[in-house]
Amino acid sequence: MTTSGLPRRNPGASGRTYTPPEPQWGAPSRALRVRAADGWERFMRRVEARQEPEE
DSSP states (O other): OOOOSSOOOOOSOOSOOOOOOOOOTTOOOHHHHHHHHHHHHHHHHHHHHHSOOOO
């Protein structure tokens, strides 16, 4: 098997930088979704703590 005359590609930075896509109008930002998820978890923990054991 022979190697072709093409140069070997090295993985790594290509000079391009990643730009996240613009959010759609009216869509919540990632930060807002993270805060909402955190608040929901705290709310659910409080509800579970208030429940009396059922017998």
